[in-house]
Structures are given as structure tokens and as C-alpha cells.
Amino acid sequence: MTAADPARDAEVPLIRIVDDDPNLRDALLFMLSQEGWQAVAFPDGESFLRSEAPSAPGVLILDVRMPGMSGIELHRELRRRGFEQPVIFLTAHGDIDMAVEELRRGAFHFLQKPLDPEKLLSAVAQAVELDKRRRLGMPPVEEIRARIAALRPREREVMSLLAEGRLNADIADRLGLSIRTVEAHRASAYVKLRVKNAAEAAALWAAAQTDEDGGLG
Known part of the structure; x- marks a missing residue:
């Protein structure tokens, strides 16, 4: 059986x-x-x-x-x-x-x-x-997307690259920013996403991307 x-x-x-x-x-x-x-x-x-x-x-x-x-x-x-x-x-x-x-x-x-x-x-x-x-203690995908939607465009770009596993220096080079500016955007995004580190942020990003409704693009 x-x-x-x-x-x-x-x-x-x-x-x-x-x-x-x-x-x-x-x-x-x-x-x-x-x-x-x-x-x-x-x-x-x-x-x-x-x-x-x-x-x-x-x-x-x-x-x-x-x-x-x-x-x-x-x-x-x-x-x-x-x-x-x-x-x-x-x-x-x-x-x-x-x-x-x-x-x-x-x-x-x-x-x-x-x-x-x-x-x-x-x-x-x-x-x-x-x-x-x-x-894993992760919130529902609707809440995850609401948190991501609260990011400013530049914070969103930074977090998208961070979720790919890129380092601050690489992100700064790709976006034409200083490393200090990338760090500032990253810190601000952490607060809005309610995460403490890059691993938690990447997990939230992946959950929103892979959910049945289609992802963030």
C-alpha cells in the first residue's frame, strides 16, 4: 500500500x-x-x-x-x-x-x-x-513580492545581481556605481526585505522568481 x-x-x-x-x-x-x-x-x-x-x-x-x-x-x-x-x-x-x-x-x-x-x-x-x-520561516510569496516592490529601482538592480551571487565590486562595475554606493543600496534593501544577509535575500528573490504566477522578470 x-x-x-x-x-x-x-x-x-x-x-x-x-x-x-x-x-x-x-x-x-x-x-x-x-x-x-x-x-x-x-x-x-x-x-x-x-x-x-x-x-x-x-x-x-x-x-x-x-x-x-x-x-x-x-x-x-x-x-x-x-x-x-x-x-x-x-x-x-x-x-x-x-x-x-x-x-x-x-x-x-x-x-x-x-x-x-x-x-x-x-x-x-x-x-x-x-x-x-x-x-524555513519564509513568508508567503505575496508578502515577498510586496517587499521587493517596495525597493527603489537601483536597490532592485543591486539585489538582482546580488541574488546571482555577484560581489559588491562586480555589481558596482556593472552598474557604474562606487562600491560605497552599492553597499548603501544593499543595506537599505536589506531593511525593506527584512533580511540579515545575502543568503536570506537570495532565498527570498528565488522564491518570488520561481513561484507559479510567473516571477519578477
Whole structure:
């Protein structure tokens, strides 16, 4: 039933599937494993909660309707316990309203059955990236972009080159500035971006560039 042991390396994302349909569970496990994801499946919410999987980093794929504990009830129980991993709901047509309500309560996405494999794999990749940023203490991409938008044009140019790994002297030469001016722009940008060093700034820049909505150009 499982394609991975949830007791493995805690830093490797684990895709958890909770669905009472064994054929769908097997199909999802196969599809995810073919794409290189580690995945594990459970037939119901109760068995999932008894496992070590709830606290693992990664993503949870939940069927909205299941015998016993529903996906909605499981999602709310996980939030009550403080688990913040992204949740993707699988819904039949009649469950859309419930899924939308769970989006308001913090779920990441919902997908209608029958599933579109490309949409599912895309949602999983985006959710894994979101979980990674959360664990690293990074803010949502909307906030990251708002911080970057607050930079003056020259600060933006400096930070863009800094994110490429360039040193102050190289940045100064490329932009026709003095090193002291580059340092001043860099210090001002750090304050607006709320970062302490070049590594943190580069991580924010990369998160904004690679998000699904398209990046900063």
C-alpha cells in the first residue's frame, strides 16, 4: 500500500494520500512515484492519525468524503493539533462548496474527480514548495513580492545581481556605481526585505522568481 516509509529522512518531502478508494490510492502512489516523489497511502483518517506521517514535511492529499472521519474532519483535527502542512482536497462535484469552505480555513487547493494528472502533479509541486518555505520561516510569496516592490529601482538592480551571487565590486562595475554606493543600496534593501544577509535575500528573490504566477522578470 505504501511507496515510502514515513519514518525516513525527516527533510525529504512525503506525499500522504488519505482515500477510501483502493484503486485511486494505488493509481496515485504509482503516478507520484513515477515522478520521483516519496508517497504513502492510508484508507481512512483514523489510520493516518495513528501513523508517524502527520508530522512529516510535505503534502497531504485528502478525499472530502470517506466513511468514518471525513476529509473535512481530518483537516480540522490536524489544524487543531498544530500541523500546518498543505492540504489538497479531492472532491466530487457535489463537494465543491465544502472544499471551498476548507480553502478559507487554510487548505491549499482542491481538485475535482476524475483527476487531471497534470493538475495534480502541478499542485503537489507547488504545495511542497510552500511547505518548504514555511519550514524555513519564509513568508508567503505575496508578502515577498510586496517587499521587493517596495525597493527603489537601483536597490532592485543591486539585489538582482546580488541574488546571482555577484560581489559588491562586480555589481558596482556593472552598474557604474562606487562600491560605497552599492553597499548603501544593499543595506537599505536589506531593511525593506527584512533580511540579515545575502543568503536570506537570495532565498527570498528565488522564491518570488520561481513561484507559479510567473516571477519578477
